[in-house]
Amino acid sequence: MRTCLVVDDSSVIRKVARRIIEDMEFSIVEAEDGEQALGHCVESMPDVVLLDWNMPVMDGLMFLQELRTLPGGEAPQVIFCTTENDVGQIARAMRAGANEYIMKPFDRDIIESKFSQTGLI
């Protein structure tokens, strides 16, 4: 089974995302900040990362930049999932190596749509 790493400092968001993504037959690993997420990636590279932007310790953008320098770190599809909805921020995330972008609040349709667009389902 493929793995999705859900990175968000909100346990509620992680729980909601887990419920939706598990239904798409992914196993879920959770992290509450970028540093914890990097640790998971070093241990085992996920197939996809659902990534919040604003988090304590290490934010989403810094995590993404670090991830892409890791061996095999170019492989995971990274989908930002954040309240940051300004066009400039979206463009910045895409330049940093994100594959897709979700503006919160999200629903099941949006997650499925983004997973489909990135060829994950």
Place this chain on the structure above:
Amino acid sequence: MNSATFAYLSDFIKDRSGLVLSEEKQYLVETRLLPVARKHDITNLDALATALRTPFSGDLATDVIEAMTTNETFFFRDMTPFDNLKETVLPALMKSRTSGRLRIWCAAASSGQEPYSIAIVLKELGAKAAGFTFDIIGTDLSMEVLERAKAATYSQFEVQRGLPVNLLLKYFSQNGDTWQVNQDIRSMVQFRPLNLLRDFSALGVFDIVFCRNVLIYFDRETKTDVLARLAKQMTPDGFLVLGAAETVVGITEAFRPMAGKRGLYQNSLTPAATPREHLKLSVG
């Protein structure tokens, strides 16, 4: 709602829109029409049916038909039709014509996501479409959704269902929490009110017709009639795109399904291509 009211409303709706409502769709009628009743200060659906029988019920009748026929849609809905457009339909037409004008009709344009998705596909062709101009006509029964379509302004939710973020950045402008389709895409599409049950020959002849998720609501006789009239409004080498749950098989001989291309049909006047010829057709 008593059974006489349901019978009256379903006859009224079928007569005006072609939409066929079986008994098990009673919940749908209640869900869609109770807000209309409230808007017109009518207490329940029995009273609404009575009001529709009176003269001067024009606004109420329009609201009833719009409420029953408006369906949620999104950008690049189901994706396959747009892949077929890009990989099969456009290469075939551009190969046979070499230059000129291609006319595309979205027969159930709703709030505009489908015609704008088509316009984006055409824009993305870039230099491959050199020598061609495209007209996209979007029609719908509902004036209300057409006004939304013309405004081309969508919520954050709407632009995230089906639309890849790179296309959002490229073809939309942000205005607070809403996003508007840019003028270069908007200018490729014209919208007009139209009831498919009525004569549509004045629209002219089209090379491509998208008529998705409309026929499923019609009875067999209406489907046959609409498809026959559609065929007359299409070029001999024209393509028809239907919804994934729709087919022409057993309904009309006017169109022929394309092998391996779900939802895609060719005018029967087109000579059938061999599988080898299909393989040759690709943009670029």
